[in-house]
Amino acid sequence: MTPFDTVFSMAGHSTVPVLALIHSGISTRYIIIFTEELEQNMNHFESYLEQKEWGEEAPHVKCLKIGSIGDYETTYAQIKEIFDERSSLSVYSKGIFLQNGAKQLLLSMLDMAPESPRIFLREPLTIHCFVKDQEYQKVVTLDVKEILNSRGLDLSESDTLSLPNGEVLTGVRVDMDQRNRLDFTLTVASLTHEDIIIMTYLSEIFGRNGAQYTIIRNDRSTRTSKTAASHIKIIFKEDK
């Protein structure tokens, strides 16, 4: 099922929505627009795309950088330019993925192409397309390794996590939760600031809401845990 010629999407802090989109097979081309704040993450995403083995029908994925999220006038003009360049395509062959990205930019895209089909992501990982009065659905499957790779991380067989900078983390368990989000869990005997910094770093890569971050500690001291941001869950569990 490839109802679209091109699908436009904004990149967000979480990698899963865009990853699900390009794996859905609903289009032959994807234009992923990202603000300069996300450049680092997108560099890893592009490296991932280069290495990715798609099989027979590899989609064309193009990543386009625009200005800063804080510079609305510039980013608006750049998005308009991207849309104008593809104005020859029929309205219904251009879809807009509305799951990712800053709300003001998504709504601007929609204002530029109000008739374009809309595409959403429903949990757990189903792509919904609305074209005129019709609705299509496509269930997508992603595995942990795929998601990690798209941000430049790698999970080895011995459960060590290689970071984009070449450093290696041991002891971090990576699972998929019920909502198909990554779930990072670090178990430590005694909580240190380094543990919190590791989780903070991971949440910078995958977004505060893009994954779960949990530290299970065996000590009762709460002193260090006060420095953790609210999206990092710190649980006390007595070592048996």
Added chain:
Amino acid sequence: MTTSHLYCIFNANDPTPTAIAIRSLNFQSVTVYVIGHDSFSEPQRKNLDLLKRWATGSGKEGHWPDGLWDSDWDWPEVESDVTFQLINGIDSDIFGEVQADHFFFDLKGGTKAMSIELMDAANQVFDSPEFIFSNLGESLLLSKGVVLPRGVLALRELTYLASGYVMNPSFVPLREDALAIQTHFSFTQETKKSSETKEIFEVARFSKAFFKSIGKKVPADKSSRNLMEQHFLEDFATSVLSLSETVVEAVGGVRFLDPSFKNSKGAAKWLLGKPYIKKKLEKKGLHKPCMALLTSSASEEENEKRGGAIGAVRNYLHIMEIDVLAILSTGELIGIECKYGRYDHEDVHRIRSICQRLSMRAIPVLVHSKLTSSNPYGVAELSFTEMGNAVELIRLLNTRTLLTSPGIEKAASVSPPSKNKNKTKEIGNEHLAPVNKERNALHCLPLIEIAVVSISSTGGNYSTFKRGMKRLQISMENMDIALAELGQKMGFKTTNKPDTNWIEWDVEDPIELNSADKVINNSESVSHPSDGKVDFHKAIGSLLLLVKSSPRSWSEFLVELRNSGFNVKGLRQRIIKNFADELKFEVVPGDKLVDSGDDWIIWN
């Protein structure tokens, strides 16, 4: 005169965006759609009540004894005619018969799906509806791609909407007084010796000459002077902050009240029962009248007879307080705790939690009397000697905290193959050039912390540590101060031994400032230029030199300045005027800046 009407969605988890939308463009009338009210959680219902009360111009709840509520705690009532309409979903029938010349739709509030539905419904019913998106300080015209600058809400409105508390500041700086403080500011350095650890350290003190020049009397005895200076630090921080270009409003000694008298009464009774407060009020014959005011429903006339009881009670109604509170033009709040003498990590965490309670947009800061600023706990700790550049410094310290996370640090220097970049960067074709410059150790404490832990646990010596710092491009210049800061937090001290024993762990008495410690030396008075413009000038100058050695695009140049909290309005003109002759360069015309890539500046 034409009339305009606004339609917007109530933002259930934070009423502030809806309030900003209502105030944004002087609408004659406003319809606020409250979607799915029946399934609202308790906090969401409370948020709706807050928004409704905010529109009336006062947070006052229920009955208060006559005269006790201060009208200064209120704000201007919303002039638009606001209607709250409870609906279960959005369709083209919700708009009703509203008479207006122009219809605006603010899409900031609600979920993405709700905003899209409102947009679709508006497009079905109205001819050329105007879609706007109101942020703090600006309204985006979504159909035109244009930004209109707007005033932000007043500090008392934002704190009320975010926390439900009413603000009662005790100090509002006058501009001329603040200017005098900034102009005449000078400090002395004192060398102190900790009575506990025998460590010697330097602290800053307001100079006598400074107090004299602003007409402030300095008490003769030392403890009274210390007390006065501690108190003055709050006024000083408020005054200097109020002069910053990015600060809209700054107030000091801020008390936060629950707008329900029932709740505030409990707080006041508890405080009035404290022995030292009770004694103080009894001396003035005010304790009994104050208690009577809290327990009876006396008339205004009777209350007036109770003399200063009303004024006194107002000082004890608060739930929490903060030394300095400021609002920036971006709508962010800065909450400051001032410590002239000893403080520890608990004080840092306290200001962090007060700010979290106050607003999700509040940035916690601790102002102290050490000579250097740092950020060991993810909260900016500023030396009062650097208050002149407070906003810039807070941003810098907070940015550094993020940048110095272990992976991020190195990831920044990872460059994907250029082939890859060229292929994908259709717009802008820009990339970040690595910055080859050593960073101040005091701005990289989290990274140094990790290095200390890992090197000392693997038996590395001081040379290993120094090599690590070099690899991470961290300067050794302020390293001793940085290690002292971290040692205080983590419980170690450095020993000056070259071998693996260069660090001694489990130091039980961390080094802390103690105003009671003995002063062993007073240095000469040091005058301090507190004018932020000087540093902005310096920042651009050094950044231009960096651009020369490591070219970057105009956009990247702007981002770097913006990230440091600087206003970049009219930047091209300012650069040409101030630096072109001195540094010998030319800048391409304004309309070519973005398209010129790294060649926007031509070095002669």
